Amino acid sequence: MKPTRLILIPALGNEPAPFLVIEDGVVRERGLLELHPETPPEPMRTVAIVPGAEVTIRWLDLPDGGLTQQRAAALWMLKDQLAAPSDRLAAALGPIPAAGRPRLVALAGLPLLQAWVGYLEALGVRPDALVPDALIVPEPEADARLNAVAFGSATALRGRGFAASVQPDLVELVAGARYVDPIIDPAEVERALVAAALAPPINLLASQERVRGAGRRGWALASAMAGLLVVSPLVLIAAAAGRDDADARAATAIARAGVERVAPDLATLPDPVEALRRRVRAAPPPGGVIGATAALFAAVEQVEGAELDLLIVDPADGMKASVTHAGYQDTRTIARAMRANGFEVTETAALDDRGRIVSDITIGSAR
Structure with a gap:
């Protein structure tokens, strides 16, 4: 065989x-x-x-x-x-x-x-x-x-x-x-x-x-x-x-070398991998802000009665938005639509406002 x-x-x-x-x-x-x-x-x-x-x-x-x-x-x-x-x-x-x-x-x-x-x-x-x-x-x-x-x-x-x-x-x-x-x-x-x-x-x-x-x-x-x-x-x-331990040291060296290739300024830090993770979490989604914004508008339009109230792009905190909608399941519908286009949506807060729900979300790249 x-x-x-x-x-x-x-x-x-x-x-x-x-x-x-x-x-x-x-x-x-x-x-x-x-x-x-x-x-x-x-x-x-x-x-x-x-x-x-x-x-x-x-x-x-x-x-x-x-x-x-x-x-x-x-x-x-x-x-x-x-x-x-x-x-x-x-x-x-x-x-x-x-x-x-x-x-x-x-x-x-x-x-x-x-x-x-x-x-x-x-x-x-x-x-x-x-x-x-x-x-x-x-x-x-x-x-x-x-x-x-x-x-x-x-x-x-x-x-x-x-x-x-x-x-x-x-x-x-x-x-x-x-x-x-x-x-x-x-x-x-x-x-x-x-x-x-x-x-x-x-x-x-x-x-x-x-x-x-x-x-x-x-x-x-x-x-x-x-x-x-x-x-x-x-x-x-x-x-x-x-x-054995030599393999672990080699793996650490490989990880550090990988960080050095993509982010040389982080390679000298005590934990460059964690530093890269923090940078990734705040980085713009794939396709840039324009692509992510277009995908978000399209996703919100799929939910009847949903409205995009606020959209913020911060170099330190990444891309965030606030959406008003009718049901708690609506954010899952928006998240599925965004994931299909390569974006990850995370709901960070939800507030009941006179029968409507206001959800705060962050937008990043899908895994």
Whole structure:
């Protein structure tokens, strides 16, 4: 059997990527792929695991038809849950299920898919498949249970006919009455990763060929501003295999060098990574203030009765706005619309004003 490379895409666009090389069902190599290598990695089949929080995963009863018709049907069935227009989304389908069973569907924004492909090309590889992290988690045997694997700052959850990646403080809310069973054994996580590499449950790349060949700049716009570092299961597995203090010092040097490349004035500070995070949080969103403002106006217009009352751009504090609207769920609608265009909306305050709600929000780049 030819080897397969499995890559875990990190949250920060200038970070190296953990990888495994699998041959005959066994891991033969593990390590980190650096950006813009002098010598490209060995060509081989490559599967990348992407953040599941950025992907909508559902099991749907789709009508009979070809792939194009079923993708269109999936987009139509989920239209009320999606803020972005269908021409900005990629819909991927899982294997054909048994008669009477729903089919796995995954949807992601085309700009984000292009960004992921651009990042992988910056590593010197071309992906054959992109798989959301939530779908590598083994499905539990009982309906009343959820399996969970931590991927950096998110928790990937998998149930019967259910998969999602959420922030840790939302796990209990999402789980409801279901029991959450964390998978923390690195060997068990590695087996799940190997299984996903050898037989991807879904391939986001199969939905739109035009995401291939994306430029590297797209990843920087969508992800380099995220200001997050990932400690992934692959890194933990590599550590368990024998990393020592020298590796930690090398990783620190790499992080400092990365900061020095993008922000030389911060490299001499005691904690340059945290200093860069603070700068990122106050930086203008991707596309600049004009692009963010246009996206915000469009998002607010999607909410009936909502009004944009105030918009402030401060070099120290970033971009903030105040929106008046009717229901507390309206800010989630605005946030979904902004995320589809590459922006992250965070509600910082909400006030009930004579039957109307006034929400203060900040606007930054989506992860």
